[in-house]
Amino acid sequence: MSATRVFVARLAGCTVFDPAGDRVGKVRDVLVVYRKNDPPSVVGLIVEIPGKRRVFVSINRVTSIGSGQIITTGLINVRRYEQRGGEVRVIAELLGRKVLFTDGSGEATIEDVAIKEGTEADWAISQLFVRRPKTSASPFVKGVTSFATWAEVREKETKGQAQSAEHLIATYSDLKPADLANTLLDLPRERMFEVAGELPDDRLADVLEEMPESDQVGILTSLGDARAADVLDQMQPDDAADLIAQLPEERGEQLLDLMEPEEAEDVRFLLSYAPDTAGGLMTTEPIIVSADATVAEGLARIRRHDLAPALGAAICVTLPPYEAPTGRFLGMVHFQRMLRYPPHERLGTLLDAGLDPVTADTSAAEVSRILASYDLVSVPVVDENYRLVGVVTIDDVLDYLLPDDWRSHDGNDDVRRRAAARSELRTGSIPLPGAQRTPRGPQ
Structure with a gap:
């Protein structure tokens, strides 16, 4: 090697x-x-x-x-x-464990583990990177770090006991929400609840949006009411509505009452629609501007780092007010069209005249057909007064079309393939080549 x-x-x-x-x-x-x-x-x-x-x-x-x-x-x-x-996962179980130095000099926490190749091509743990407890009360001071061999320490905790949630979260800090969700689902259920409880509200919200509904409910139930409401505030309104719809009615109402009024209003609005309609699928937070807004302003709105790619593919143009439900819907301007015009061009002159909105009671099947027929990433949704109430994006439709257990580890191969295809559509990644199959032998 x-x-x-x-x-x-x-x-x-x-x-x-x-x-x-x-x-x-x-x-x-x-x-x-x-x-x-x-x-x-x-x-x-x-x-x-x-x-x-x-x-x-x-x-x-x-x-x-x-x-x-x-x-x-x-x-x-x-x-x-x-x-x-007998198998121990280093990242999920060993990092963050407490160890005692055999020379009696105290304890430390494992922050990393070095593995080394031996003379016969076998690998073993060669060193531990550990941190001693801090000796100052200052929050800006950390304990001293050092290296130790396996023989120089002994574990303070019982073998098999997982490390602190803090260290696991730090190790996986760079994972995308879907990958972190998958990682949490691999943990024992109680451990999953512990780690989820230590995640920041916005990070946990992103992770919940990538989990099966049963696990979403389990994690939300494990949180206190105030914390659960804070996490729901950070979720996309349509995802929060879907999650609350799975809860007992009394619990759902309690959480809605604790949420920020504006966020709760959006969620209640979405809950008023049947789940298999455009109203039940849509998100209420598209980009909405006036007809006098310029291409430069539109592109600036699209550049927001927290904006989902599907929502950044087009901008909705309406009369005031500019929050759903808006004034009269005028049309949409696609991102690619904006790139073809100078920064000072008014968006009201660039509307897609061939794109008709759907109504909130349009069936999900019809919305799917429209998106597929016209190669759209999103379609606007209006009410009976032609006011914009939201947009349905391609990933909203995929969530509806895929089986309920598509995120589950226990689904069949067909479900997994479709789940992978959905992930590739959302991220724009290229499908990875399949690995070669070999008969199961000694591991």
Whole structure:
């Protein structure tokens, strides 16, 4: 192999390639097993392959680790990974554990783990990067860090006990919401609730939007009412409405009463529509401007970093007021058309005359047909007075069309393939090549 020592926290998210240079997946964790007298031995990697499936890749199948990438022999077993007795996930279970120094000098927290290749191509834990407790009351001071060998420390906590939620969250801080959601779903249920409870409100809101409804409800139920309402405030109104609709009516009303009035109003508005209609699918927060707004102003609105790509594909033009329900709807201007005109051009002159809005009671099936027939990313929704009340985006429709359990780990292969296709549509990523299948053998 090309590397002799590797820090595990830096492997999270690294791309795994086969010998031909095709992407196989991404590293999500490293597996070790404890030994009686020697440091834990590395047995393999947990790799996420297309379809959000996590598989085991034996360390013997890895030929190179370095430069942010991992090369394998290309032969992997694509059966979904299930943790076996004695296996410990370094990132999910070992980082953040408390250890005691055997020389009696105190305790420390494991912040990273270095693995090293031995003389016989076997890998084991070589060093621990640890941090001592801080000695100052100042919030800006941290404890002293140092390296320690496995023999120089002993675990303070029971084997198998997971690390602090804080360290797990820090390790996965760069994951996209869908990947973090998948990571949480791999944890034991109580552990998932603990980690979810430590996430910031906006981060947890993004993660919940990527989870199956049953897990959304479970996590929200595990939170206190005030915290749950804060998280709902951070969610897209249509996603928050879908989640509240799954709760008992009394609980839903309690949370709505605790939410910010403006956010709660949007959610109540969406809950008034049947789920299989345009009103039930739409979001109430598209970009809305006046006809006098310029191309420069429109492009500035689209550049907002927190704007979903589907909502940034077009701008709605209406009469005042400019929040749903607006004044009379005038039309939409597509992002690509704005790029063809000078910055001072008025958006009212660039309206798409061929795009008709749908009404809030239009069936979801009809909305799907319109999006597919005209290659649209979104379609405006108006009420009986021709006021804009929202837009239905392509991912809203995909959520409706896909099976209820499409995010579930227990679905069949067809469900997983469709879930992967949806993720590729949303992110614009290129489908990864499928891994080769091999019979399950000794791991």
